[in-house]
Amino acid sequence: MPRGIFITFEGGEGAGKTTQLRLLQEKLEKSGKTVVATREPGGTPGAEALRKLLVNGDAYDWDALTETLLQFAARRDHVQKLIEPALVEGSAVLCDRFYDSTYAYQGCGQGMDAKAIDAIRKAVIGELKPDITFLLDLPVEEGLKRAQAQQRYERLPPEFHERLRQGFLTMAKAEPKRFVIINAAQDAEKVAEEVWIATQKRLK
Ligand code: TMP
16 A cells, blocks of 8 residues: 655644645545544644643643643654554545644744754654645734634734744745645635645645
């Protein structure tokens, strides 16, 4: 059985990742693929328990390293128990955020050193890398308006979110083969079309 494709969706708050992931899932399933749709932090019971601490409600004020470790603890469980087995079985795995979010939020946003994140990533999940990462890029003001501050990170100031946006764009430009930057200010249908075209190209 050939290994499945691993596709991640990244971007700031309110960029429409979750909607786009569902639309891609529908199209892939229609084309006959088995799809596993998941999210981070989360995706397994253990990682969802960590998500509750990290994302929902009034989270404790951890420092950037502690928060990075918690994100990677959730990610290790998710990779071991869900992502890697699904890829080995040949499924397409679609994940709403993955390690690029740690570089953006804990790195660019909270000041964690990127080289330290590199070292932790390698120790925790080895060489695993998405095959395609869609960066849904949107002006910060627009994204925060759409997101309506329901979660902890969404309530952080606009400067924090601007650092994230620039961080994501820098990462995407450094890895042009993996990243596809998409203008998320367009209609959802147009975004979905661009996502589908890029996916088909990679699947060939
Ligand atoms: P979301 O599923 O609505 O995007 O929410 C997840 C939140 O968690 C989002 O605000 C970004 C944040 N996050 C990090 O700070 N670091 C990470 O590594 C991941 C995966 C998410």
